[in-house]
Amino acid sequence: xxxxxxxxxxxxxxxxxxxxxxxxxxxxxxxxxxxxxxxxxxxxxxxxxxxxxxxxxxxxxxxxxxxxxxxxxxxxxxxxxxxxxxxxxxxxxxxxxxxxxxxxxxxxxxxxxxxxxxxxxxxxxxxxxxxxxxxxxxxxxxxxxxxxxxxxxxxxxxxxxxxxxxxxxxxxxxxxxxxxxxxxxxx
Amino acid sequence: xxxxxxxxxxxxxxxxxxxxxxxxxxxxxxxxxxxxxxxxxxxxxxxxxxxxxxxxxxxxxxxxxxxxxxxxxxxxxxxxxxxxxxxxxxxxxxxxxxxxxxxxxxxxxxxxxxxxxxxxxxxxxxxxxxxxxxxxxxxxxxxxxxxxxxxxxxxxxxxxxxxxxxxxxxxxxxxxxxxxxxxxxxxxxxxxxxxxxxxxxxxxxxxxxxxxxxxxxxxxxxxxxxxxxxxxxxxxxxxxxxxxxxxxxxxxxxxxxxxxxxxxxxxxxxxxxxxxxxxxxxxxxxxxxxxxxxxxxxxxxxxxxxxxxxxxxxxxxxxxxxxxxxxxxxxxxxxxxxxxxxxxxxxxxxxxxxxxxxxxxxxxxxxxxxxxxxxxxxxxxxxxxxxxxxxxxxxxxxxxxxxxxxxxxxxxxxxxxxxxxxxxxxxxxxxx
Numbered sequence: 001x002x003x004x005x006x007x008x009x010x011x012x013x014x015x016x017x018x019x020x021x022x023x024x025x026x027x028x029x030x031x032x033x034x035x036x037x038x039x040x041x042x043x044x045x046x047x048x049x050x051x052x053x054x055x056x057x058x059x060x061x062x063x064x065x066x067x068x069x070x071x072x073x074x075x076x077x078x079x080x081x082x083x084x085x086x087x088x089x090x091x092x093x094x095x096x097x098x099x100x101x102x103x104x105x106x107x108x109x110x111x112x113x114x115x116x117x118x119x120x121x122x123x124x125x126x127x128x129x130x131x132x133x134x135x136x137x138x139x140x141x142x143x144x145x146x147x148x149x150x151x152x153x154x155x156x157x158x159x160x161x162x163x164x165x166x167x168x169x170x171x172x173x174x175x176x177x178x179x180x181x182x183x184x185x186x187x
Numbered sequence: 188x189x190x191x192x193x194x195x196x197x198x199x200x201x202x203x204x205x206x207x208x209x210x211x212x213x214x215x216x217x218x219x220x221x222x223x224x225x226x227x228x229x230x231x232x233x234x235x236x237x238x239x240x241x242x243x244x245x246x247x248x249x250x251x252x253x254x255x256x257x258x259x260x261x262x263x264x265x266x267x268x269x270x271x272x273x274x275x276x277x278x279x280x281x282x283x284x285x286x287x288x289x290x291x292x293x294x295x296x297x298x299x300x301x302x303x304x305x306x307x308x309x310x311x312x313x314x315x316x317x318x319x320x321x322x323x324x325x326x327x328x329x330x331x332x333x334x335x336x337x338x339x340x341x342x343x344x345x346x347x348x349x350x351x352x353x354x355x356x357x358x359x360x361x362x363x364x365x366x367x368x369x370x371x372x373x374x375x376x377x378x379x380x381x382x383x384x385x386x387x388x389x390x391x392x393x394x395x396x397x398x399x400x401x402x403x404x405x406x407x408x409x410x411x412x413x414x415x416x417x418x419x420x421x422x423x424x425x426x427x428x429x430x431x432x433x434x435x436x437x438x439x440x441x442x443x444x445x446x447x448x449x450x451x452x453x454x455x456x457x458x459x460x461x462x463x464x465x466x467x468x469x470x471x472x473x474x475x476x477x478x479x480x481x482x483x484x485x486x487x488x489x490x491x492x493x494x495x496x497x498x499x500x501x502x503x504x505x506x507x508x509x510x511x512x513x514x515x516x517x518x519x520x521x522x523x524x525x526x527x528x529x530x531x532x533x534x535x536x537x538x539x540x541x542x543x544x545x546x547x548x549x550x551x552x553x554x555x556x557x558x559x560x561x562x563x564x565x566x567x568x569x570x571x572x573x574x575x576x577x578x579x580x581x582x583x584x585x586x587x588x589x590x591x592x593x594x595x596x597x598x599x600x601x602x603x604x605x606x607x608x609x610x611x612x613x614x615x616x617x618x619x
Contacts, residue, residue, distance in 0.1 A: 055387065055389070055426055056373075056386045056389045059390075059391055116414075123587060124548065124568075125504075125541065125543070125548060126484065126497065126504075126528040126541050126570055127395060127528075127612070128395070128396060128483050128484045129483060129484065129497055129527045129528070131416070131440075131453075131460075132437065132455075132481040135436065135437055135460070136481070156435075158416070159416075159437060160393060160411065163393035163395065163411070164393060168587075169587075
């Protein structure tokens with residue numbers, strides 16, 4: 001297949017700088033004319049003066065999104081920032097009530113603090129459906145906090161569905177680690 | 188008789204780094220299985236006259252690969268060719284008849300001026316000795332590959348009666364990780380055979396749900412670059428993009444109407460995910476589906492009159508159908524506890540979907556009139572099915588995989604495309 005490798009080089013010279021228009025088609029040796037579907041090859045030449053380059057620039061990874069939030073010793077309810085969920089469920093586990101309430105109480109006594117509740121799912125099933133499931137999980141936690149008295153303006157929710165896993169693979173442990181809501185303090 | 192083909196072509200593509208984001212990608216076409224009554228065809232290497240001893244492109248081998256990967260042809264291996272005629276006057280039909288070859292493609296091309304090429308090709312019926320197609324096609328060097336796919340399309344259409352899709356594009360999302368294991372998401376477009384992959388968006392945050400405008404010039408997608416979901420449309424050549432929806436909550440699942448004037452979307456700004464139609468010209472938004480359950484993943488019927496979508500209103504995700512004018516939705520999927528991610532076939536008679544069976548996620552087709560559901564995909568973690576524009580195949584992703592897979596709608600011919608990234612997902616096949 002070495003020929004292919006060689007050809008692909010030429011091909012790519014063509015493709016990337018291509019100035020392509022619908023090729024005119026003449027009848028070979030004046031044989032009966034056949035109509036040919038037009039190629040959709042509009043304007044590859046525009047790439048030379050494109051301005052989508054900023055869209056493909058790789059920015060540095062932003063490691064420190066959000067702020068530290070309330071200090072807490074390991075083991076204290078406020079130290080818990082991730083809540084896990086059962087398969088296909090958006091019900092908060094009773095074991096997490098204490099920690100969620102502790103964060104709610106912190107927000108109530110610190111009305112300038114704001115959080116983002118980020119909902120996530122495992123990788124099973126359709127991606128857009130998982131976006132909906134992740135949102136339901138984030139909203140379940142948000143609802144508990146609001147019922148406890150946290151102001152609406154202090155909570156935002158976002159769902160990443162299955163797009164930002166923390167554990168990889170399809171083993172049940174990895175799946176269960178990804179079915180989660182994370183609390184991110186914003187300021 | 189069922190022909191078994193098994194063939195791997197590994198092509199190292201994209202060595203030219205014209206954008207820093209365009210590393211090389213590897214194309215791997217694997218064909219397993221075949222169809223009954225595959226059409227015998229021989230394709231002779233094209234003659235070449237030019238300043239270089241080697242032609243800039245092996246036109247015949249690209250045509251051969253195109254036709255093979257369609258599963259509809261039984262292509263004579265190049266080593267078995269009895270002769271290499273490059274002009275009709277040189278064909279000895281008895282040679283090809285003796286091998287049972289019903290069809291023969293020959294051709295030649297030359298460089299007439301610098302960067303100007305002239306290609307002549309012919310398709311012959313070997314037994315009647317009749318010329319079925321004959322063309323001369325001028326092109327620039329940059330057009331040669333596309334022109335070659337068009338030749339494949341013409342041969343395919345002449346012999347199958349169905350439009351070819353070799354000269355079309357696909358879009359998909361890749362995930363790669365840098366040396367610190369931090370993610371880079373890219374929205375890429377490539378030729379339908381995986382060549383010429385090029386990033387049109389790169390982001391540290393997820394990119395999702397690419398979908399083509401019917402004219403193949405614009406892609407809509409979801410980006411989380413601002414730490415929330417936002418729907419954009421982007422001119423794939425000029426790079427210019429427009430924000431379509433960035434409401435609080437979900438902005439997702441864009442789907443272009445067949446006339447290109449509207450986008451169906453999923454928004455949760457009014458509480459929970461519902462289906463809306465966004466008019467691109469007037470920027471007006473109408474809610475089509477309003478229900479307390481999850482409603483998402485709209486797809487338009489080809490006549491533009493109805494949408495199918497995924498809803499869990501019955502307790503589990505199933506596919507429903509509704510008029511674009513609203514009204515009540517009718518459930519269309521009944522088999523199994525999980526059906527999602529529907530896409531309409533171009534003739535509007537069936538949908539492809541993700542179907543769960545015993546905990547495994549398969550690609551299936553559902554005939555909308557007979558309600559017959561057929562699993563056609565091979566994997567167990569498959570997702571995001573998209574129909575080829577001629578309806579002959581369904582392209583899909585394997586969850587967490589580095590391959591896209593395609594399967595003929597009858598489930599008999601399978602092929603894979605390996606993309607050079609840690610993961611490839613959410614393919615979308617342009618409709619022209």
